[in-house]
Amino acid sequence: MPKINLNELDPEFKHRVAEQPGGEGLKACFACKACTAACPIQPIDKRYDPRKIIRMALLGMKKQVLESDFIWLCSSCYGCQEVCPQNVRFTEVMYAIKNLAAQEACIPPGLTAQRSLLKKHGRLYEVGEFENEKRLKMGLPPIIEHAEDFDVILPDQTVESDRGHSSTSHNS
Amino acid sequence: METLLYLGCTVPIRNLNYEVSARLTAKALGITFRDIEEFGCCGFPLKSLNVEDMMVTAARNLALAEREDLDICALCNACAGTLNEVAHQVRTNPEIREKINRRLKPLGLRLDGNVKVRNYMRLLWEEIGIEGIAKAVTRPLNGVTLAPHYGCHYLKPSELNVGFDSPEVPRTLSDLITATGAKVINYPSLLDCCGGGLLGMSEEVANAMAVRKLQEVSASGAHALVLVCPFCNVMYEGQQKKIAKSTGIDLKTPVVYYPQVLGLALGMTSEQLGFKLNRIKPKELLEIVEG
Numbered sequence: 001m002p003k004i005n006l007n008e009l010d011p012e013f014k015h016r017v018a019e020q021p022g023g024e025g026l027k028a029c030f031a032c033k034a035c036t037a038a039c040p041i042q043p044i045d046k047r048y049d050p051r052k053i054i055r056m057a058l059l060g061m062k063k064q065v066l067e068s069d070f071i072w073l074c075s076s077c078y079g080c081q082e083v084c085p086q087n088v089r090f091t092e093v094m095y096a097i098k099n100l101a102a103q104e105a106c107i108p109p110g111l112t113a114q115r116s117l118l119k120k121h122g123r124l125y126e127v128g129e130f131e132n133e134k135r136l137k138m139g140l141p142p143i144i145e146h147a148e149d150f151d152v153i154l155p156d157q158t159v160e161s162d163r164g165h166s167s168t169s170h171n172s
Numbered sequence: 173m174e175t176l177l178y179l180g181c182t183v184p185i186r187n188l189n190y191e192v193s194a195r196l197t198a199k200a201l202g203i204t205f206r207d208i209e210e211f212g213c214c215g216f217p218l219k220s221l222n223v224e225d226m227m228v229t230a231a232r233n234l235a236l237a238e239r240e241d242l243d244i245c246a247l248c249n250a251c252a253g254t255l256n257e258v259a260h261q262v263r264t265n266p267e268i269r270e271k272i273n274r275r276l277k278p279l280g281l282r283l284d285g286n287v288k289v290r291n292y293m294r295l296l297w298e299e300i301g302i303e304g305i306a307k308a309v310t311r312p313l314n315g316v317t318l319a320p321h322y323g324c325h326y327l328k329p330s331e332l333n334v335g336f337d338s339p340e341v342p343r344t345l346s347d348l349i350t351a352t353g354a355k356v357i358n359y360p361s362l363l364d365c366c367g368g369g370l371l372g373m374s375e376e377v378a379n380a381m382a383v384r385k386l387q388e389v390s391a392s393g394a395h396a397l398v399l400v401c402p403f404c405n406v407m408y409e410g411q412q413k414k415i416a417k418s419t420g421i422d423l424k425t426p427v428v429y430y431p432q433v434l435g436l437a438l439g440m441t442s443e444q445l446g447f448k449l450n451r452i453k454p455k456e457l458l459e460i461v462e463g
Contacts, residue, residue, distance in 0.1 A: 077365035078328035110372040122212035124181035
């Protein structure tokens with residue numbers, strides 16, 4: 001394991017995670033490793049280790065956590081959350097960590113593309129004549145996009161310069 | 173009873189067999205599905221980027237339902253889970269309620285969070301009941317053996333499903349299958365996560381998560397794996413060929429949706445139930461049922 005340079009740690013990081021919606025439970029962890037034992041990803045990809053991610057966050061290893069690829073490997077199965085004796089709610093903590101990574105512009109390209117689709121169409125798949133003809137043939141009602149609503153409720157940018165509680169802007 | 177049918181993004185485009193069989197079986201059992209054309213994405217895909225964006229996207233659908241004063245029935249586990257989660261948060265947390273309603277205001281919508289959200293299988297379980305379904309069966313699926321797959325968000329987080337099913341020893345889907353006259357197998361990887369949430373991040377890891385269940389069900393002699401979620405379908409049906417190829421394991425596990433199975437037991441034909449869209453044909457199953 002690489003050495004940890006104390007000067008590069010950010011003691012504020014754990015507080016930032018805990019301030020995010022869902023991140024509140026982070027500091028209750030007492031490192032029992034039940035989460036890791038319940039995790040279906042960990043045996044497949046050792047880089048994704050819930051207990052280790054919690055320790056890294058508590059130590060303040062902000063850069064190593066937010067800029068990593070492994071934080072995006074949570075499958076959101078809630079296995080860890082169900083077994084945690086401290087009610088850390090780690091699946092939600094992972095969302096808090098990913099939200100912070102997104103604020104720092106560390107986002108996998110697939111997710112940015114999904115967000116653009118949602119803002120533009122209100123759905124993950126664009127619905128055109130072809131799709132509705134197929135539906136009609138099976139006796140199903142047409143799907144109608146109401147894209148305009150999503151342009152209103154979803155702000156233009158996900159990257160926020162102001163940390164924590166920056167207000168959400170509606171730029172439509 | 174009347175309820176709003178919430179289709180989400182994937183089912184009405186990619187899984188018409190699921191939608192058509194859900195609509196037909198509901199009708200046959202006296203459930204009236206009402207469509208709201210304004211329903212959009214549930215918000216789940218936004219949760220990793222910004223939890224509040226996810227919440228407001230979910231809240232928009234919930235507020236539309238509240239305006240109609242009707243509950244929501246969803247076909248996708250991720251949609252049902254997300255909508256349920258946000259309804260709960262808005263109902264129980266005044267700070268979140270205010271924040272979300274501030275963002276909904278430009279749409280002329282408001283949400284108190286009292287709308288109830290259920291997966292279709294939960295609705296069947298709670299509203300029609302196992303006995304009610306067994307009574308409605310006109311063509312028992314004798315001789316058919318099926319393997320249930322619940323999917324994570326059907327059962328978890330358990331704090332959102334109090335009084336429904338156990339995340340460790342679930343039974344509702346098994347009982348729903350038994351009610352059709354088919355036999356249910358229990359198998360070690362019953363509770364495995366499909367890996368669908370990871371497919372966009374790492375196909376390799378996602379496939380590695382799905383393989384054990386496919387292998388076990390394939391070896392068990394079950395006629396099909398029974399799903400209730402289109403995300404799980406992407407892995408078990410959509411990725412099955414690729415998984416077989418990359419692992420060298422001979423996999424030919426037919427994958428069906430529960431309402432398709434139910435529909436057969438209610439006397440509907442495989443054509444009506446959209447079986448032609450099932451990519452790995454449950455030939456043996458249909459031979460036993462339809463001859």
